[in-house]
Amino acid sequence: MIINHPLLGPRDSAEFTYMGDAKLIDRPDWQAPEALAQFIDYGYMRDNPDGAHRELWYHEQGDRSFLVVTRDTTTHEIFAVELARDVARSRGQSR
Amino acid sequence: MRYSALRVIKEALTGHKGWTPAWRDVAPQAHYDYIVIGGGGHGLATAYYLARDHGAKKVAVLEKGWIGGGNVGRNTTIIRSNYLLDGNEPFYEHSLKLWEGLEQDLNYNAMVSQRGILNLIHSDAQRDAFTRRGNAMILNGADADLLSTQTIQKRYPFINVDNARFPIKGGLAQHRGGTVRHDAVAWGYARAADQLGVDIIQNCEVTGFRIQGGTCLGVETSRGYIAGGKIAACVAGSSGRLMSKAGMRLPIESHVLQAFVSEGLKPVLPGVITFGAGHFYCSQSDKGGLVFGGDIDGYNSYAQRGNLPVVEDVCEGAMAIFPMLGRVRLLRMWGGIMDMSMDGSPIIDRTHIDGLYFNGGWCYGGFKATPASGWCYAHLLARDTPHEFAKAYRFDRFEKGQMIDEKGVGNNPQLH
Numbered sequence: 474m475i476i477n478h479p480l481l482g483p484r485d486s487a488e489f490t491y492m493g494d495a496k497l498i499d500r501p502d503w504q505a506p507e508a509l510a511q512f513i514d515y516g517y518m519r520d521n522p523d524g525a526h527r528e529l530w531y532h533e534q535g536d537r538s539f540l541v542v543t544r545d546t547t548t549h550e551i552f553a554v555e556l557a558r559d560v561a562r563s564r565g566q567s568r
Numbered sequence: 569m570r571y572s573a574l575r576v577i578k579e580a581l582t583g584h585k586g587w588t589p590a591w592r593d594v595a596p597q598a599h600y601d602y603i604v605i606g607g608g609g610h611g612l613a614t615a616y617y618l619a620r621d622h623g624a625k626k627v628a629v630l631e632k633g634w635i636g637g638g639n640v641g642r643n644t645t646i647i648r649s650n651y652l653l654d655g656n657e658p659f660y661e662h663s664l665k666l667w668e669g670l671e672q673d674l675n676y677n678a679m680v681s682q683r684g685i686l687n688l689i690h691s692d693a694q695r696d697a698f699t700r701r702g703n704a705m706i707l708n709g710a711d712a713d714l715l716s717t718q719t720i721q722k723r724y725p726f727i728n729v730d731n732a733r734f735p736i737k738g739g740l741a742q743h744r745g746g747t748v749r750h751d752a753v754a755w756g757y758a759r760a761a762d763q764l765g766v767d768i769i770q771n772c773e774v775t776g777f778r779i780q781g782g783t784c785l786g787v788e789t790s791r792g793y794i795a796g797g798k799i800a801a802c803v804a805g806s807s808g809r810l811m812s813k814a815g816m817r818l819p820i821e822s823h824v825l826q827a828f829v830s831e832g833l834k835p836v837l838p839g840v841i842t843f844g845a846g847h848f849y850c851s852q853s854d855k856g857g858l859v860f861g862g863d864i865d866g867y868n869s870y871a872q873r874g875n876l877p878v879v880e881d882v883c884e885g886a887m888a889i890f891p892m893l894g895r896v897r898l899l900r901m902w903g904g905i906m907d908m909s910m911d912g913s914p915i916i917d918r919t920h921i922d923g924l925y926f927n928g929g930w931c932y933g934g935f936k937a938t939p940a941s942g943w944c945y946a947h948l949l950a951r952d953t954p955h956e957f958a959k960a961y962r963f964d965r966f967e968k969g970q971m972i973d974e975k976g977v978g979n980n981p982q983l984h
């Protein structure tokens with residue numbers, strides 16, 4: 474698989490480490506009243522869809538950025554690649 | 569029809585005209601007491617033990633494709649019971665005992681071959697861990713044998729014990745482990761279940777569940793609605809996709825695992841050998857091909873094919889311990905979809921929906937579990953209480969902090 478890195482251009486997926494569902498960006502607030510249930514969900518439960526999946530890839534053998542890749546889990550086709558930083562910021566996080 | 573040597577001789581002399589299909593091809597009925605979704609090894613074993621041991625009369629197995637087309641016909645066929653933890657070891661040891669009597673039970677030659685499995689050790693820390701595991705196995709009534717480097721070199725002269733990076737410091741052997749012809753397991757269970765009246769319905773995909781007031785009443789399928797008393801999901805790698813139709817999320821990710829077979833060779837490899845420094849396991853089939861595999865590709869996938877980086881990684885593992893394989897040509901490679909659970913251990917449990925049960929999370933070690941999985945799932949379905957050997961395989965173990973985490977590395981959907 475080739476991942477089209479927003480800064481570096483097309484890179485071999487073997488340079489990356491797969492980190493799972495991009496929902497892991499939304500780490501629950503540990504002080505929220507439902508924090509326990511939220512963390513159980515965050516730590517263990519997954520949507521695991523067939524079809525388009527937003528997921529985190531870490532460019533470990535490259536510039537060490539995290540990417541959010543939208544990929545079809547039935548064909549391995551990649552539709553979009555974003556910097557995880559940009560995605561997190563657009564969701565109101567500081568970084 | 570009973571199979572026997574006499575029968576084979578008789579058929580040979582009469583032009584093989586007397587053989588009948590191993591199971592009936594039936595159309596689905598409107599209602600069953602038990603509907604098992606998924607005609608893999610686990611689903612077929614479940615139906616067989618339901619009918620044989622629990623007197624279940626109206627049982628159906630619904631398979632979206634054909635019997636044996638899933639992981640049961642794609643795996644590297646290794647059976648063993650070399651686990652560490654109490655939640656696992658009695659279950660897998662029960663499974664190994666069932667394998668030992670399987671062919672007589674089913675009247676089917678599944679080519680169960682207890683040629684032994686050897687896990688290689690490459691460091692002192694690994695020797696400590698394997699010694700502990702061996703002791704846990706013995707405490708649970710399994711067999712385990714710690715071999716020295718000298719013994720290994722004598723028994724397997726082709727192994728490179730002096731690899732500069734991964735010298736071999738010994739090995740943990742389970743002599744009762746081995747291999748089984750995988751698709752014969754599916755066929756054998758299918759035939760035996762059919763003889764007990766189980767309807768095996770192929771080309772019948774479950775597309776939805778009919779759930780009313782918190783109770784599952786039946787399933788929508790590509791061959792129409794089928795009502796059921798108890799519905800038993802058993803679809804391995806498709807667990808996420810299927811259970812989402814009942815509105816459930818699971819502690820499971822689906823990943824692809826590849827396997828490989830080489831051209832046929834004269835006998836070169838006695839037993840199953842696993843590399844302890846990388847991820848590589850290998851045995852030789854009775855036809856002569858070397859059957860081997862390694863790690864999952866490592867990203868969510870429902871595509872039954874993998875990518876090249878893992879092929880390279882597996883072949884490097886092979887070369888590290890068996891330099892003799894350098895000139896061997898690869899014949900075929902393929903992939904299967906694994907239900908990777910968050911602690912590497914399976915789930916056999918009720919769901920929060922009445923009448924709907926779940927069996928999955930087998931990661932890539934579920935073939936060896938086939939008999940015990942069917943045995944314990946049938947018990948749960950018939951009696952609504954977990955079987956003694958599967959009582960740790962609960963959904964709520966994650967939230968309760970009772971993960972069955974063989975490696976002790978915490979939650980991660982890439983364990984097995």
Ligand SMILES: Cc1cc2nc3c(=O)[nH]c(=O)nc-3n(C[C@H](O)[C@H](O)[C@H](O)COP(=O)(O)OP(=O)(O)OC[C@H]3O[C@@H](n4cnc5c(N)ncnc54)[C@H](O)[C@@H]3O)c2cc1C
Pocket residue numbers: 605606607608609610611630631632633634636637638639640641642643644645646647772773774775802803804805806810825826827861902903904905906930931932933934935936937
């Ligand atoms: C490459 C590879 C190597 C492996 N090596 C080993 C090994 O050496 N040792 C070991 O112990 N294990 C091994 N495994 C794991 C083992 O094969 C699986 O854990 C086990 O086979 C899963 O159970 P099953 O046989 O019931 O699955 P499957 O055979 O996959 O059965 C599930 C069935 O459900 C059907 N299905 C899915 N969705 C639906 C639906 N909606 N409606 C109806 N039917 C449906 C599928 O078509 C399939 O036939 C390996 C797996 C792979 C892929």
